[in-house]
Amino acid sequence: MSLWADKHRPKTLEQLDFHEGISNRLKSLASSGDFPHLLVYGPPGAGKKTRVLATLREIFGPGVEKLKVDVKIFENGSRKLEFNVISSPYHYEITPSDMSGNDRIVIQDLLKQVAQTESIDFTRKMKFKVVIINEAEYLTRDAQAALRRTMEKYSGNLRLILLCNSTSTIIPPIKSRTLQIRVPSPTAPEMSLVFNKILEKESVTSFDDDPSIFANVAANSERNLRMGIMLLESLYMNNDQITAKTPMILPDWKGVIKNLGAEILKNRNVQMVQSARSTFYDLIAHCIPSKLILSELTWELWYLLGNVKSGNVDQIKGSIVDACSTFDERLSLGQKDIFHLEGFIIKTMVILEKNL
Amino acid sequence: MVMAENRKEDARIGRKTKVRKRYMVETDSSEEDDTIEEEEIRPVIKLAKTTKTTKTPEIPGLNPETLHKPWNEIQPGLLGEIAIHPRKLTDLKKAMTSMLHADPIFGYSCRILICSGPSGSCKSTAVQLVARELLPDVSNPIVEYINPQSMVSAGGGTGSTMGSFSNFMRQCAVLTGNNKRFVVVEDIPNIYHDKTREEFLTSLKEWLDISEKNDLPPVVMIVTEYETPQEYVSGGLNRNFIAETVFDREILFHRRVSRIKFNPVAKTYLKKCLTNIYNRETKLFKAKGVSKTRAFEEINALSTNYGDVRSAIISFQFWSRFHSKGSKSITTLGKETNMGIFNALGKIIYGTQHKEEEILNFRKLQIGEYKLSDQSDAGAINVDVASVSNVLKDFGSQATSFNLGLLENYTGFDPANLKVDAQLLQIIDDLSIADLCSTRGLPEYQGNIAMRSVRIHMRNIESSIGTTKRHDNLKFSRQWKVQQKQNNTNRELEDYRLRKLKRLSGISRVSSSDCLLLDGFYEPIILNSRKSLLRTRYPRVGGSLNNPIYADSEIVIENEEDDYFTRVKNARQADLETYGVDVEAEEEGALESDDSDPVVDSEEDTTVHDDDSVELLSDSDLDNV
CATH class of the missing domain: 1.10.8 (Helicase, Ruva Protein; domain 3)
Structure with a gap:
């Protein structure tokens, strides 16, 4: 037994259900036996990783699925850094956020090691190895600069695949050295198709035959397919019969932020500020990224203000987004997130107080 | 016999010092004078020490031996003279008496007594005097532990500090019966070194575990408590030197451990x-x-x-x-009275209570000693400027934690009347900007901006809402607690991700952000549902939300670490039940494969299975689905 989202993850390019165009292009890329460095980007849960892994399987065969996790030690001056590297005989996977600021050293060392070991097996079709960098938007500038040199120097026996949600933090030299592939979110009907397939395979019958359920799931998961499938399974596991009225099960942290948004609209006093601070600290202790908290909160306020009938609602919305951008920048520049999150809350309260 | 000799000697020295005293009166104490005294003083001090231990009653009136000796070394000879509250003294006496004599039925009720308090609060003196009173026949009623690290021994010393404490305790165990003495540990081993601390705590626990019937000497631990600036200690965690951090929960709440807290005198x-x-x-x-x-x-x-x-x-x-x-x-x-963090926070947020003192301290700082008598400029000094400068002097170097303290407490300013308005916004905005300074290479502005802004705007707020002075109690910032919890969540997340990865390799891979934001929540929801027949409840990664961390006014010991271990244990157990994968067993294998080079391994044909490294093959039954 395994979670549906993992169990039904497509392994080959043929099994993919949507974005046929992209899949086909990747297929022809794979059939050529070689490919350039790739930069695959798009919102979460759109199938970036799945596509990349399917492509690798297409090129190297099922061997890419024989994974192992190694603890590799990198030396940074006198300090030793331990770091988990996932690898198969054909490729490596790394995640910069695990390296906490040491990503330049890890990436340089690892790529050098990989690139300098040439394959002795001449019968093998592909002479290069692949390094997948997950969440590439979290690469520091340093690491990206190092990457740029490595990409040129070792292009003979190394291929990089960068995966990220947004390319805005990727420096232009890297962008220009990669083939960029955008994988958009699936549409609601595409998601429904996937849901139907899964329910069929699992022979689940407890879902009512009402298209609005799937539409609802798709909307609530923000068209993130992984989240959608998780949500679907949670609904199935926690209800005997799922109808259009069955309440959705949303992640707790989202619920907390939603509540906070509603509270701010209702109460704007010091007690509220204090309880918001507790909420923020709680979220931070659960490692929820502060930037995500800020953006979710802003969207929630935006949504809630849509229901408010007041002349200058648009102006309020504008001011709140303005405040959000200010404190978002400060989150990047600062050290302790709590100052900036609280700053946003109070700024928002003052804006609301003045205009509502 | 000995006493008589001592007296004779006393008299001799007395004569000698009297001569010297006349000499001193005549001349003004100049430096030259001091050096002469130094030489003569040495034997005096030596003798003073011997008289102290042999309990010569101190002669009232002129006491020649005390003339050149630092007075603080002259201990009160009688319990009555000691500068602590009589009730505290009775408590101490009661506790120490009970440690000395076993109850015929229940044995020893208390093995270790912890005396904690700030420096100069008479802890050691009180313990010594009580010990002397309780064991009047023993010439030296106290055996003291000396940390080899704090002694610069000429003869090379024993060297190892690690085993020294447990060795000492083992040796002390024989001080029973007629030989019974108080074992006093004032020189606590370096608790900031993890291994030393562990050894220290283990030997204490072993001591406590010895059956109550056994005769053991009573142990008194004297802990001089102080605050450490949090930024200087690695890990940034709360590592104030107080009994709560020196010992762990198990010892502090052990039934055979008592604690007496000493207050500042x-x-x-x-x-x-x-x-x-x-x-x-x-x-x-x-x-x-x-x-x-x-x-x-x-x-x-x-x-x-x-x-x-x-x-x-x-x-x-x-x-x-x-x-x-x-x-x-x-x-x-x-x-200069050292400011506590709460005192400093109070001065910035609520304003100072003692205006004159504040200005005096400020002038001392700014103008220097000599012009202090000239009071003409005192009137022109703004008390807020003075407070901020005084606080900056002490806390400017640890601005990050101080600013976090401001953040935790600024809303406690008369919360019933404080409004969320432009003034409050200005404060938080400046705190936020101050935080940027820390990473922009401008740390000296960090404290400056925050403190000045808070003081100025609080003064404005005070004048607009009036001075009801109904403020909240000051609290410690939650940041360190939160950070500790965050570290645990991170470890838990990594554990979860690796478990998932091992289980699912070949089928699916989950990024850490997905683990955090989606799987960490949905997997427990799915596995703990009615339809699943899991016996162990699958915990949410990092524990449930809505379990907020509160700010405390006192330092409390947290058991977050325990929660974390329970969660990881439950998660692994649940994994085993659901997926039948024993992570622990695999992990051992994975650790062994550390040195195997994946690059070299992977050069081989993929069908060859390396024995040392754990190949994470997908479960065959999963493949069939």
Whole structure:
């Protein structure tokens, strides 16, 4: 037994259900036996990783699925850094956020090691190895600069695949050295198709035959397919019969932020500020990224203000987004997130107080 | 016999010092003078020590041996003279008596007594005196632990500090029966070194585990508590040196451990103590031309600010020795009372309560000693400017934690009337900007901006809402607690991700952000549902939300670490039940494969299975689905 989202993850390019165009292009890329460095980007849960892994399987065969996790030690001056590297005989996977600021050293060392070991097996079709960098938007500038040199120097026996949600933090030299592939979110009907397939395979019958359920799931998961499938399974596991009225099960942290948004609209006093601070600290202790908290909160306020009938609602919305951008920048520049999150809350309260 | 000899010697020295005293009166105490004294003083001190241990009653009136000896080393000979609350003394006596004699039925009820308190609060003196009273027949009722690290031994010493404490305890275990003494540990091993701390705590726990029937010497641990600036300690965690951090929960709440908390010495006791000294040394004061009223003025001034007996006595002696006509009060040059974090936060957020003192301290800082008598500029000084400068002096170097303290407490300013308005916004905006300074290479502005902004706007707010002064209690910032929890969540997340990865390799891979934001929540929801037949509840990664961390006014010991271990254990158990994968077993294998080079391995044909490394093959039954 395994979670549906993992169990039904497509392994080959043929099994993919949507974005046929992209899949086909990747297929022809794979059939050529070689490919350039790739930069695959798009919102979460759109199938970036799945596509990349399917492509690798297409090129190297099922061997890419024989994974192992190694603890590799990198030396940074006198300090030793331990770091988990996932690898198969054909490729490596790394995640910069695990390296906490040491990503330049890890990436340089690892790529050098990989690139300098040439394959002795001449019968093998592909002479290069692949390094997948997950969440590439979290690469520091340093690491990206190092990457740029490595990409040129070792292009003979190394291929990089960068995966990220947004390319805005990727420096232009890297962008220009990669083939960029955008994988958009699936549409609601595409998601429904996937849901139907899964329910069929699992022979689940407890879902009512009402298209609005799937539409609802798709909307609530923000068209993130992984989240959608998780949500679907949670609904199935926690209800005997799922109808259009069955309440959705949303992640707790989202619920907390939603509540906070509603509270701010209702109460704007010091007690509220204090309880918001507790909420923020709680979220931070659960490692929820502060930037995500800020953006979710802003969207929630935006949504809630849509229901408010007041002349200058648009102006309020504008001011709140303005405040959000200010404190978002400060989150990047600062050290302790709590100052900036609280700053946003109070700024928002003052804006609301003045205009509502 | 010995005592008689000592007296004879005393008399000899007394004569000698009397001569010297005349010499001193005649000349002004110059530096030259001091060096002569140094040489002569040495034997005096030596003798003073021996007399102390042999319990020579102190002679009232002129006491020649005390003339050149630091007064703080002269201990009160009688329990009555000690500068602590009588009730505390009774508590201490009761506790120490109960440790000495076993109850015939229940055995020893208390094995270890912890005396904690700030420096100069009479902890050691009280323990020594009580010990002497309880064991009057033993010449030296106390055996003390000496940390080899704090001794610079000429003969090379034993070297290892690690085993020294447990060795010491083992040796002490034989001090029973007629040999019974109090084992006093004042010199606590370096608790900031994890291994040393572990050894220290283990040997204490072993000591506590010895059956109550066994005869063991009573152990008294004396902990001088102080605050460490949090930024200087690695990990940034709360590592104040207090009993709560020196010992762990198990020891502190052990039924055979008692604790007595000493407070800073109250004004009345300090005054009594200084008066005693004055009475004893009247002749010296007279010789120096100190009038009684002047001396008592000084005693009064000293006892208000201190709370630290040792330091107060030293200041008193210093003042009396170098007193000349018209010289200033010691309080203007003596100890600058060290500000506690709450005191400092209060000054910035609520404003100071003692305006004159604040301005005096500020002028001391800015103008220097000599112009202090000139009061003409005092009126022009803004009290807020003074407070901020004074606080900056002490806390400017640890601005990050101080600013977090401001953040935690600024909304506690008369919360019933405080409004969320432009003023409050300005404060938080400036705190936010101050935080940016820390990473922009401008750390010196960090404290400056925050403190000034808070003080200015709080002053404005105060004038707009009036001064009801119904403020909240000050609290410690939650940041360190949160950070600790965050670290645990991160470890848990990594554990979860690796478990998932091992289980699912070949089928699916989950990024850490997905683990955090989606799987960490949905997997427990799915596995704990009614339809699943899991016996162990699958915990949410990082524990449930809505379990907020509160700010405390006191330092509390958290058991977050325990929660974390329980969660990881449950998660692994649940994994085993659901997926039948034993992570622990695989993990051992994975650790062994550390040195195997994946690059070299992977050069081989993929069908060859390396024995050392764990190949994570997908479960065959999963493949069939």
